[in-house]
Amino acid sequence: MTTPTDTHGRVQDSFSAYLDGELAAPDKALVEQHLAACLQCRTHLEQLRRTLGSLGSLKRKAPPTFLPDIQRQIFTRSSGRFFGQRWRLFGKIPFEWLSMAMIVAMLAYYILTQHGAPTSVSPTP
């Protein structure tokens, strides 16, 4: 082997630029020329390629509760100045009483139409 050791080093130093497609044509040609003849550098390049490939699969999404969690944080820390409307409104609507009132209303409607109607509509002369 006549290739000086620091040639391998210099070729390997340009691997990132080579893989990023950032090498000028003459440098690229030199690297490829060396790679064609050097198994050691070829192996290192393959390993680097594999490493970068695995990194590409490391994307994760924020959890589904991400936005409401932030909104709650801002709500608390702004002493309710921001992102309060929804929570406040939600807390203020008395759903239990609303449903109770609805039942009473329906019952009253039923009683009025079925039983109370004839007496209430007949006018007294």
Add this chain to the structure above:
Amino acid sequence: MTASLSERLLLARLRNREEAAFNEVVRLHGDKVFNLVLRMVGNRSEAEDIAQEVFVTLFKSIDTFRGESQFTTWLLRIAANHSKNRIKYLSRRPTDREGLDAMPESVLADHGRGPMHGHVRAPDAVLESAQVDDMMQKAISTLAEDHRLLLVLRDIEELSYEEICEITGLPDGTVKSRLHRARMALKEYLEDKRE
């Protein structure tokens, strides 16, 4: 760096503290911020906490954004700084280290893959991908913090060198040489593990 019209409109609404505008920003950039933070700190619950903090900071200090850089790079710079601060903070509390290592993040959740896209992957495939994820995360965590940031920004978040220079404030040449060293160090670590 000139912002697009839609970005400028969104910014104006953000400055008015319009909640819908803020929700839109979280929807647009939430995943990017979360993933950056997750890969920097390597722990899911810490990452959720920090990423939320990033957006709270954004909401509080949107007025300090003067538009000299892209909005996205400004936001990611906040994320990078918050991550670095947390790493420093956690390293000063050695008793809590077991919390960092005990729960590989991929075991806790696997958002954005598999079932979410309408097909359920075979259990062994899920396990295999979880193992790859853990191995890669461990490898990334061995890198020095500034090297780690460059690797995450370029090879995971796939940002341009121009954007990375804006986020880190480093010159182009430094970014490229450090990134190269980070990549080679990661490769060496992984090859050692494979042997």
